[in-house]
Amino acid sequence: MSLLRVHQVSKRFGNQTAVDRLTFSVRAGQAYCLLGGNGAGKSTTVNLLLGFLRPDQGTLSFLDWDLWRDRAVARDHLFYLPDQVSLYPEFSALENLDYLTRLANKPSTAMAIREALDAVGLPRVAHGQPVGAYSKGMRQKVAIALARLKDAKLLLLDEPTSGLDPAAIKEFVALIADLKQGGAHVVMVTHDLQCAHLLADHIGILQAGVLVAERENRQLSLDDLEHLYFQSVLDQQESA
Numbered sequence: 001m002s003l004l005r006v007h008q009v010s011k012r013f014g015n016q017t018a019v020d021r022l023t024f025s026v027r028a029g030q031a032y033c034l035l036g037g038n039g040a041g042k043s044t045t046v047n048l049l050l051g052f053l054r055p056d057q058g059t060l061s062f063l064d065w066d067l068w069r070d071r072a073v074a075r076d077h078l079f080y081l082p083d084q085v086s087l088y089p090e091f092s093a094l095e096n097l098d099y100l101t102r103l104a105n106k107p108s109t110a111m112a113i114r115e116a117l118d119a120v121g122l123p124r125v126a127h128g129q130p131v132g133a134y135s136k137g138m139r140q141k142v143a144i145a146l147a148r149l150k151d152a153k154l155l156l157l158d159e160p161t162s163g164l165d166p167a168a169i170k171e172f173v174a175l176i177a178d179l180k181q182g183g184a185h186v187v188m189v190t191h192d193l194q195c196a197h198l199l200a201d202h203i204g205i206l207q208a209g210v211l212v213a214e215r216e217n218r219q220l221s222l223d224d225l226e227h228l229y230f231q232s233v234l235d236q237q238e239s240a
């Protein structure tokens with residue numbers, strides 16, 4: 001079965017344990033959201049998935065690859081969407097994607113690039129304009145178009161909705177749902193409960209590097225999720 005698997009992963013920095021025996025998995029077409037406050041271990045987890053950090057213990061695997069040992073190959077199939085998408089501001093969306101697909105060894109025709117930009121709903125009039133003038137939502141659409149052109153099968157979304165208005169969040173969620181339908185595995189780290197509730201199939205709550213709760217999203221209302229999240233924070237504070 002096509003799977004992203006994080007198994008008993010720990011990462012320490014000196015005597016600080018950033019991630020502590022973390023285990024979760026994501027199937028094709030599903031999204032897993034790790035919710036956590038500041039210092040919970042979200043960025044460390046993303047860096048482990050990206051192969052930028054070596055786990056001290058445990059394994060991270062995607063399809064047939066170990067995400068540390070085979071990181072160079074695995075990265076070809078992985079797409080990272082950071083909070084702030086960085087594009088070449090003086091280039092248009094068309095020029096950025098032409099350059100970035102070449103850089104990723106997946107050169108695309110002008111027609112394929114236009115189709116990808118249409119698919120993510122970037123207005124035609126903006127395709128040829130410098131992206132420096134784009135809103136955050138528009139830059140994110142260009143990034144998602146790149147994920148489509150790369151045919152990325154593992155998407156890592158890092159606080160993707162900070163600074164987006166509600167309409168842009170809804171559009172973003174619909175675009176990711178579309179990639180899920182195409183068979184992508186999605187991992188999102190965030191402290192945006194609402195977005196997690198809109199997007200995720202499974203939600204894990206991370207506190208001080210420990211996965212303190214995991215639920216199937218469809219079994220939760222947003223109120224349930226808020227309650228679970230804040231209760232987990234309180235429990236963790238009491239036991240610390």
Ligand SMILES: Nc1ncnc2c1ncn2[C@@H]1O[C@H](COP(=O)(O)OP(=O)(O)OP(=O)(O)O)[C@@H](O)[C@H]1O
Pocket residue numbers: 013016017018036037038039040041042043044045
């Ligand atoms: N390179 C590092 N060196 C030392 N400590 C680190 C390093 N990276 C992370 N940490 C520590 O590990 C813990 C988890 O950090 P991490 O950045 O993964 O959390 P986070 O959930 O992403 O937080 P935030 O939402 O504030 O970015 C924190 O206590 C942090 O100080």
